[in-house]
Amino acid sequence: EPEVTQTPSHQVTQMGQEVILRCVPISNHLYFYWYRQILGQKVEFLVSFYNNEISEKSEIFDDQFSVERPDGSNFTLKIRSTKLEDSAMYFCASSPLKSSTDTQYFGPGTRLTVL
Amino acid sequence: DAKTTQPPSMDCAEGRAANLPCNHSTISGNEYVYWYRQIHSQGPQYIIHGLKNNETNEMASLIITEDRKSSTLILPHATLRDTAVYYCIVRGLNAGNNRKLIWGLGTSLAVNP
Numbered sequence: 001e002p003e004v005t006q007t008p009s010h011q012v013t014q015m016g017q018e019v020i021l022r023c024v025p026i027s028n029h030l031y032f033y034w035y036r037q038i039l040g041q042k043v044e045f046l047v048s049f050y051n052n053e054i055s056e057k058s059e060i061f062d063d064q065f066s067v068e069r070p071d072g073s074n075f076t077l078k079i080r081s082t083k084l085e086d087s088a089m090y091f092c093a094s095s096p097l098k099s100s101t102d103t104q105y106f107g108p109g110t111r112l113t114v115l
Numbered sequence: 116d117a118k119t120t121q122p123p124s125m126d127c128a129e130g131r132a133a134n135l136p137c138n139h140s141t142i143s144g145n146e147y148v149y150w151y152r153q154i155h156s157q158g159p160q161y162i163i164h165g166l167k168n169n170e171t172n173e174m175a176s177l178i179i180t181e182d183r184k185s186s187t188l189i190l191p192h193a194t195l196r197d198t199a200v201y202y203c204i205v206r207g208l209n210a211g212n213n214r215k216l217i218w219g220l221g222t223s224l225a226v227n228p
Contacts, residue, residue, distance in 0.1 A: 004158075006158075031214065033214075033215070035216075037156075042218045042219065042220060043153075043159065043202075043216075043218040044218070045215035045216065045217070048214055048215060055214070056214065056215060058215070089156060091158050091159065093159075095214070102214065103149070103161050103164065104161070104214075104216060105161060106151075106158035106159045106160070106161075107158050108157055108158045109156070109157065109158050
């Protein structure tokens with residue numbers, strides 16, 4: 001069964017450094033998402049991406065964040081200058097954009113620790 | 116904010132049915148009910164979704180009341196591996212750019228031996 005994959009599983013970085021989180025969505029899916037979950041808190045939507053552009057973004061997704069689909073398979077989330085409060089699990093999801101169903105399927109997540 | 120209300124926690128004996136309730140009294144006509152679960156900080160796992168008819172798949176059954184203001188997720192024979200946080204989410208289908216899932220705190224289900 002196809003799965004969303006994410007790398008790395010755990011990323012440790014120093015405050016102020018740039019990080020890139022990588023995702024490989026399910027191959028025939030067209031809509032891509034990033035969510036995050038701070039330890040002990042709710043899952044929060046960050047951004048959705050379709051047809052090579054941002055479709056929707058939350059207030060969390062400020063100028064420090066960017067997304068890119070650099071090739072036909074990867075979908076990346078970049079945080080330009082990490083802050084302590086960026087420490088969280090980051091989940092990538094994809095959906096097929098069919099007319100009758102649009103279920104989002106999630107990857108296993110990347111745990112980002114900012115020191 | 117999430118449009119659903121769920122009990123914070125529930126217990127279930129292994130092998131018994133787990134019935135997880137969800138209140139969504141403000142649901143509108145074009146909104147579906149989705150259920151996901153999250154096992155110990157892993158990625159959320161899709162379980163099932165429905166509009167107004169009851170639905171069943173290999174993982175669970177979804178019972179939606181006739182007025183659509185509440186629903187119940189049923190795990191027919193719960194196992195220890197079903198211990199997880201279960202999320203009930205309401206969203207419109209093909210809602211243009213508004214595809215994001217809005218998460219609540221869910222129900223933490225503990226399946227006990």
